[in-house]
Amino acid sequence: MIRSELIQKIADENPHLTQRHVERIVNTVFEEIISALARGDRVELRGFGAFSVKARDARVGRNPRTGESVAVDEKRVPFFKTGKLLRDRLNGHDTGPDDDE
Amino acid sequence: MKTLPQAIDIDSENSLTHAPSKILGDGMGEKTLTRMDLSEAVFREVGLSRNESADLVESVLQHVSDALVAGEAVKISSFGTFSVRGKAARVGRNPKTGEEVPISPRRVLSFRPSHLMKDRVAAGAKS
Numbered sequence: 209m210i211r212s213e214l215i216q217k218i219a220d221e222n223p224h225l226t227q228r229h230v231e232r233i234v235n236t237v238f239e240e241i242i243s244a245l246a247r248g249d250r251v252e253l254r255g256f257g258a259f260s261v262k263a264r265d266a267r268v269g270r271n272p273r274t275g276e277s278v279a280v281d282e283k284r285v286p287f288f289k290t291g292k293l294l295r296d297r298l299n300g301h302d303t304g305p306d307d308d309e
Numbered sequence: 310m311k312t313l314p315q316a317i318d319i320d321s322e323n324s325l326t327h328a329p330s331k332i333l334g335d336g337m338g339e340k341t342l343t344r345m346d347l348s349e350a351v352f353r354e355v356g357l358s359r360n361e362s363a364d365l366v367e368s369v370l371q372h373v374s375d376a377l378v379a380g381e382a383v384k385i386s387s388f389g390t391f392s393v394r395g396k397a398a399r400v401g402r403n404p405k406t407g408e409e410v411p412i413s414p415r416r417v418l419s420f421r422p423s424h425l426m427k428d429r430v431a432a433g434a435k436s
Contacts (some may be wrong), residue, residue, distance in 0.1 A: 209372075209373075209376040209381050209382075209383045209384070210383075210384045210385070210386070211384070211385045211386050211388075214369065214372055214373065214383070214385070217372050218365065218368055218369065218372065221368065222365070229355060229357075232354060232355050233351050233355055233357075233362075233365050233369075234369055236347075236350050236351050236354045236355065237347050237350070237351065237366055237369050238385055238387075238388040239350075240342070240346070240347050240350040241342075241347070241388070242388065242425070242426050242429055242430075243429075244340075244342045244346075245426070245429070245430045246429040246430055246432070246433060247339070247340075247433075248339065248433065249339060249340045249341065249342055250340070250341045250342070251341070251342045251343075251346075251347075252341050252342070252343055253343070253344055253347075253370060254343075254344070255370075256370045256373075256374060257418075257420075261430055283431050284430050284431055284433060285422075285427065285430060285431070286389075286422040286426050286427060286430045288389075288391075288420035288422075290417070290418040294374050294377070294378075294418065295417075295418070297374065297378045298377065298378055298393060298415075298416040298417070298418060299415050299416055
């Protein structure tokens with residue numbers, strides 16, 4: 209499923225909203241998650257999962273082509289951990305809406 | 310004059326501010342956002358009622374989950390890709406007792422952030 213298909217599904221279920229509105233809604237949800245992570249915040253969506261930022265230490269890397277060492281700066285990377293309910297659903301345990309860590 | 314009644318504090322706006330939950334580990338985050346914050350953003354940006362905004366946020370998460378449970382990958386351009394991978398059965402070990410336990414085959418979800426997300430997270434608050 210891609211973004212436009214997700215938008216279409218939600219638009220189909222909400223005939224009172226225009227396609228344009230649904231696009232803005234879906235985009236806002238994802239944009240809000242990215243902005244939160246960019247600030248170093250965490251986004252916890254019970255039953256679905258949690259987005260967070262992990263720090264990676266600076267290290268000495270190597271250019272795989274030339275073998276040359278290069279300094280790699282410390283950096284921050286996005287991380288997603290699947291929520292318990294979704295993990296259970298993926299494995300066929302369709303539990304109730306009560307979850308989660 | 311001094312009989313003016315005390316103003317009743319009906320300003321409950323503050324109850325919506327986030328609890329200052331600390332991130333564990335690297336200690337650089339400040340807040341934890343929840344569904345409520347996402348609904349609030351939809352409410353602000355799109356101008357639907359708070360209730361409807363909350364329902365729509367839920368609907369987004371529900372559709373993404375359902376597609377994944379059906380075994381589909383979910384690709385959200387400029388956000389990232391969620392994909393489901395199968396893991397074979399293996400023999401695990403209880404780290405406390407050393408006992409061998411069979412681990413059944415399972416499906417796990419992996420998320421690959423888009424370049425845009427990685428870049429914005431790496432750039433931090435500057436972006």
